[in-house]
Amino acid sequence: MKLFISADMEGISGVATNQQLKTNSEYQRFRKLMTADVNAAIEGAFTGGATEIVVADGHGNMSNILIEELDSRARLVSGNNRVMCQLEGLDESFDGIMFVGHHGREGGSDVAVISHTLAGICVNEMKINGKIVGETEMNSLVAGSFSVPAIFISGDDAYVREVKETLPDVEAAVTKRAVDRFAAELIHPEVAREEIRAKAEAAVKKAKTIKPITFEGPITFDLELKGSQQAKMTTTIPTVELTGPKSIRFTCNDMVTAYKHMWGCVIIAITATNGVLGSVNA
Ligand SMILES: [Zn+2]
Numbered sequence: 001m002k003l004f005i006s007a008d009m010e011g012i013s014g015v016a017t018n019q020q021l022k023t024n025s026e027y028q029r030f031r032k033l034m035t036a037d038v039n040a041a042i043e044g045a046f047t048g049g050a051t052e053i054v055v056a057d058g059h060g061n062m063s064n065i066l067i068e069e070l071d072s073r074a075r076l077v078s079g080n081n082r083v084m085c086q087l088e089g090l091d092e093s094f095d096g097i098m099f100v101g102h103h104g105r106e107g108g109s110d111v112a113v114i115s116h117t118l119a120g121i122c123v124n125e126m127k128i129n130g131k132i133v134g135e136t137e138m139n140s141l142v143a144g145s146f147s148v149p150a151i152f153i154s155g156d157d158a159y160v161r162e163v164k165e166t167l168p169d170v171e172a173a174v175t176k177r178a179v180d181r182f183a184a185e186l187i188h189p190e191v192a193r194e195e196i197r198a199k200a201e202a203a204v205k206k207a208k209t210i211k212p213i214t215f216e217g218p219i220t221f222d223l224e225l226k227g228s229q230q231a232k233m234t235t236t237i238p239t240v241e242l243t244g245p246k247s248i249r250f251t252c253n254d255m256v257t258a259y260k261h262m263w264g265c266v267i268i269a270i271t272a273t274n275g276v277l278g279s280v281n282a
Contacts, residue, residue, distance in 0.1 A: 001051050002050075002051065002094050004089065004097045004098070005045075005055040006086050006087065007055055008058050008059045009034050009060070011101040011103045011154060011159055012030065012034045013033060013192030014189045015176075015184070016113065017182040018114050032066065033189055040200070041154065041196050044201040045152075053075070055074050056076075058085070063080065085118075086139060094148045095207055096150075097150050098153075099136050100196070108158075111158050111178040112181065113178045115181055117133075118135055119270055124225060128220070129215050140213055144213045145254065146212075149210040149212040150210070153167075153171075155175060157177050158178040159178070167213065169210045175187070220249060223266075225248065225269050228246050229275075230246070230273060231245065231246045231247060233268050234269055
């Protein structure tokens with residue numbers, strides 16, 4: 001049983017506010033906590049029957065997990081120039097995808113800890129074929145197009161409630177109670193990890209019974225961005241149309257192509273925030 005773990009940081013046990021995830025002295029503590037939560041998921045998954053695990057670090061610069069502290073049975077995708085973003089390395093050879101330390105979407109629950117969708121600097125709302133999605137739902141649709149089911153999530157209680165609306169069969173480990181976007185009622189990380197281990201084990205044991213989620217036919221993304229300058233610059237890609245001052249739309253024939261297209265638009269939108277090339281010594 002081969003599993004893919006997409007690891008983020010906002011939903012990691014012990015995390016309450018975004019200051020803890022920036023590259024300051026606090027950040028080093030949270031890298032260790034992130035690695036420990038991922039290890040708990042790996043341990044539970046192997047106990048449940050996993051034989052091979054690939055972890056993709058998916059937060060910020062995508063280089064947070066400490067490889068020297070990671071369970072040696074897993075391999076790690078690290079570093080940030082990735083065409084497949086948080087899903088680099090995923091393909092049809094996997095039997096399930098697990099989301100460790102993920103978070104609520106932008107505009108979802110007003111208390112989900114550090115809620116956002118992919119890039120808080122530019123994405124206000126993301127829809128796929130008319131359905132509003134967060135990162136977990138979007139990534140699960142990409143996995144579903146490879147016939148890979150989403151089987152496990154961990155994060156705050158608001159995030160878990162949100163995802164369960166779309167993915168009712170996932171096993172979920174609640175790592176904290178969301179109090180505000182920048183506050184949480186925490187439990188000790190070791191207590192949270194016990195829950196992660198147990199739920200990861202249960203998820204792997206029932207993985208074969210969980211159906212992947214998919215959309216048939218062409219995939220249309222609607223993105224509402226935060227700035228009109230961000231939206232406008234994405235139209236340098238000929239397939240992107242403006243549907244409003246801050247809104248864009250594009251359609252692709254399949255989910256993987258659409259996901260890459262979306263990521264390209266987000267990269268452009270981020271760089272357009274203060275004027276493209278403004279901070280580059282080209
Ligand atoms: Zn993140």
